[in-house]
Amino acid sequence: MSCPAERRLRKELLELLTNPMPGIYIDEEKVAKNINEWIVTIEGAEKTIYEGETFQLQFSFNEKYPFDSPTVLFIGKIPVHSHIYSNGHICLSILTDDWTPALSVGAVCLSIRSMLSSATKKERPPDDMIYTRTCSKNPKKTKWFFHDDTV
Amino acid sequence: MSFIINFIRAVLDAMLELFSFGRKGISNKLPIFVKTNTGKQISLNLDPEWNISNVKRLVAPSLGISPDEVKIIFAGKELEDCTRISECDLGTQSVLHAVKSRSRSEIETKSKKCLETLFDDENVGDVPSKPLSSTLVDLQLKGEERRDSESNIKAKAHFFVHCPECKKLCRGKLRVRCNICKGGCFTVHRDPECWDDVLVPKKIQGHCESKEIACMSDEENGLPFAEFYFKCAEHGSGGEKDYAAPLTLIKMNLKKVPCLACGDISDPVLVFPCVAGHTSCLDCFKLYCISRLQERQFISHREFGYTLACPVNCENSFIQEIHHFKLLEKDYYDRYQQFGAEEFVLQSGGVLCPQPNCGMGILVDENCNRVHCQNGCNFVFCKICKQGYHIGDCLPESAISNNMSVSEFSVNPSRVAGARWDEASKIAIQVTTKPCPKCRTATERAGGCMHMACTRAGCNFEWCWICQTEWTRDCMAAHWFG
Ligand SMILES: [Zn+2]
Ligand SMILES: [Zn+2]
Ligand SMILES: [Zn+2]
Ligand SMILES: [Zn+2]
Ligand SMILES: [Zn+2]
Ligand SMILES: [Zn+2]
Ligand SMILES: [Zn+2]
Ligand SMILES: [Zn+2]
Numbered sequence: 001m002s003c004p005a006e007r008r009l010r011k012e013l014l015e016l017l018t019n020p021m022p023g024i025y026i027d028e029e030k031v032a033k034n035i036n037e038w039i040v041t042i043e044g045a046e047k048t049i050y051e052g053e054t055f056q057l058q059f060s061f062n063e064k065y066p067f068d069s070p071t072v073l074f075i076g077k078i079p080v081h082s083h084i085y086s087n088g089h090i091c092l093s094i095l096t097d098d099w100t101p102a103l104s105v106g107a108v109c110l111s112i113r114s115m116l117s118s119a120t121k122k123e124r125p126p127d128d129m130i131y132t133r134t135c136s137k138n139p140k141k142t143k144w145f146f147h148d149d150t151v
Numbered sequence: 152m153s154f155i156i157n158f159i160r161a162v163l164d165a166m167l168e169l170f171s172f173g174r175k176g177i178s179n180k181l182p183i184f185v186k187t188n189t190g191k192q193i194s195l196n197l198d199p200e201w202n203i204s205n206v207k208r209l210v211a212p213s214l215g216i217s218p219d220e221v222k223i224i225f226a227g228k229e230l231e232d233c234t235r236i237s238e239c240d241l242g243t244q245s246v247l248h249a250v251k252s253r254s255r256s257e258i259e260t261k262s263k264k265c266l267e268t269l270f271d272d273e274n275v276g277d278v279p280s281k282p283l284s285s286t287l288v289d290l291q292l293k294g295e296e297r298r299d300s301e302s303n304i305k306a307k308a309h310f311f312v313h314c315p316e317c318k319k320l321c322r323g324k325l326r327v328r329c330n331i332c333k334g335g336c337f338t339v340h341r342d343p344e345c346w347d348d349v350l351v352p353k354k355i356q357g358h359c360e361s362k363e364i365a366c367m368s369d370e371e372n373g374l375p376f377a378e379f380y381f382k383c384a385e386h387g388s389g390g391e392k393d394y395a396a397p398l399t400l401i402k403m404n405l406k407k408v409p410c411l412a413c414g415d416i417s418d419p420v421l422v423f424p425c426v427a428g429h430t431s432c433l434d435c436f437k438l439y440c441i442s443r444l445q446e447r448q449f450i451s452h453r454e455f456g457y458t459l460a461c462p463v464n465c466e467n468s469f470i471q472e473i474h475h476f477k478l479l480e481k482d483y484y485d486r487y488q489q490f491g492a493e494e495f496v497l498q499s500g501g502v503l504c505p506q507p508n509c510g511m512g513i514l515v516d517e518n519c520n521r522v523h524c525q526n527g528c529n530f531v532f533c534k535i536c537k538q539g540y541h542i543g544d545c546l547p548e549s550a551i552s553n554n555m556s557v558s559e560f561s562v563n564p565s566r567v568a569g570a571r572w573d574e575a576s577k578i579a580i581q582v583t584t585k586p587c588p589k590c591r592t593a594t595e596r597a598g599g600c601m602h603m604a605c606t607r608a609g610c611n612f613e614w615c616w617i618c619q620t621e622w623t624r625d626c627m628a629a630h631w632f633g
Contacts, residue, residue, distance in 0.1 A: 004410075004412055004413040004415075004432070004434050004435045005413075005438075007413045007414065007415060008412055008413040008414055011413070011414040012414075063438075064438060064441075064442040066412050067412065067435075067438060067439045067442045067462060100462060100463045101411055101412045101462050101463065102411060102429075102463045130627070
């Protein structure tokens with residue numbers, strides 16, 4: 001018998017493959033190789049400043065998932081956004097403090113996509129320079145001061 | 152006249168039945184005890200196919216009365232003549248109680264009863280009925296659930312306990328006794344309908360026939376109260392003193408609710424005491440506890456003890472009955488107890504021994520800075536700086552490693568051999584951990600930032616590794632890293 005984390009992830013995967021969400025695509029092959037590492041492609045929504053761009057999110061899960069939040073960061077081309085650091089770290093409270101096991105990969109992708117959609121200006125966070133030089137490799141080790149309450 | 156004939160016939164029947172044991176063998180017989188209120192104890196082997204009237208005929212001679220006059224009481228209820236033994240949820244070595252009916256009219260109502268079981272709604276109090284266990288099936292259900300489950304469970308009650316004997320989650324059985332004499336020959340006046348009826352003392356009255364003179368209480372009507380308790384249903388009954396803690400959050404998953412974490416539908420499940428009734432399978436519950444335990448995220452609740460709330464962070468969802476944590480494997484449960492004790496020490500103003508591999512909780516004298524790890528490693532240390540005890544002001548952090556010899560160790564010969572290793576790990580621990588400036592819990596530094604956050608539940612203090620005070624914008628500017 002597989003561990004609960006793995007069972008949960010298989011269910012989430014099946015759900016996302018049978019009922020895909022608009023603008024969110026799962027790299028099935030990568031997941032098939034290792035259920036604990038997902039690559040999800042996010043399309044910038046129409047009529048937003050990211051229209052026509054695609055970005056990749058990397059999810060890593062540990063054996064305590066879903067009681068522990070997944071580690072989520074952008075890889076490759078990093079969207080320029082006031083809550084996304086140039087090293088791919090995302091300042092989003094549901095990824096750390098406000099995570100609950102009732103959330104899911106799908107819910108995280110949706111929040112990130114709507115965070116992108118609500119932006120009106122392409123700019124990095126004000127502390128991007130110093131943060132990216134000093135932070136831990138793991139964004140979960142950062143004690144975030146959430147930039148505002150709307151995220 | 153007919154009474155005497157009946158009596159003789161009963162004795163003969165009883166003897167025949169006793170002889171028939173020899174012929175049938177003992178394969179599926181259930182050994183039980185019958186206690187009388189005259190102090191006798193009779194051991195019997197019952198055929199599960201028999202009904203209570205058979206039992207009465209077996210017991211009547213020892214009481215010197217006719218079977219009609221015998222009342223059989225089990226788990227708080229008088230049992231009807233036509234109830235089959237197999238319906239009674241008796242385990243081997245269970246104890247039934249047999250008493251003489253107090254009045255003639257009681258006997259008459261009773262003999263009619265069996266024919267009219269369908270109409271026994273009035274007069275519920277004293278009327279013999281089904282065994283308590285089967286009337287309790289829906290104690291854990293409410294309203295609507297009760298209706299739709301009636302058809303699909305004819306089964307027995309499903310209470311769960313942590314059994315100290317089997318050392319695991321077991322099906323439990325509810326039992327009742329008199330709150331005055333603790334005797335089990337007790338009839339309840341109404342069925343318990345919810346957990347409160349069972350767990351809160353003095354909710355339900357009844358009468359006690361354990362002693363020849365009925366027990367009386369100080370209440371207005373003089374009746375004693377029912378005292379409910381739980382036993383494990385999975386090992387042979389260890390007699391009347393064999394208790395187990397009820398796990399009130401463990402339920403049969405009749406509604407087939409998927410686990411909030413893994414999504415599987417399993418049975419039984421743990422339902423958190425939040426309004427939403429968030430449901431978790433037992434594997435995921437353990438996982439949840441372990442992950443919170445490792446991060447010291449359990450909460451010391453003033454009323455309930457060291458506990459957790461619903462993982463979805465619902466309000467008012469603390470687990471009140473901490474026996475639920477006994478579901479953890481022994482190592483984790485031990486850690487749970489240790490952390491719980493440490494938390495208690497910290498909250499009562501005590502300190503934890505700073506020696507690596509010790510961590511003993513020590514309650515301290517408010518006016519004295521010298522702390523002796525008396526029941527642990529014997530280390531003597533300063534309450535303020537957590538270094539070896541010293542006279543005068545605490546030394547700055549950097550001076551300490553060079554000045555170790557100044558500290559006064561209480562020398563314990565058996566520990567001298569290990570001292571070098573202790574010394575080495577003491578230096579190692581200074582490099583990687585520092586106490587939280589607020590609660591003094593050792594915190595490891597992870598990653599490159601100097602920005603620390605105490606992981607201890609209820610503290611969460613954000614502090615600076617360099618200044619060892621609260622993290623400020625100045626810290627970011629001056630030494631965020633490096
Ligand atoms: Zn047991
Ligand atoms: Zn009594
Ligand atoms: Zn589960
Ligand atoms: Zn909840
Ligand atoms: Zn010690
Ligand atoms: Zn000191
Ligand atoms: Zn602290
Ligand atoms: Zn500082």
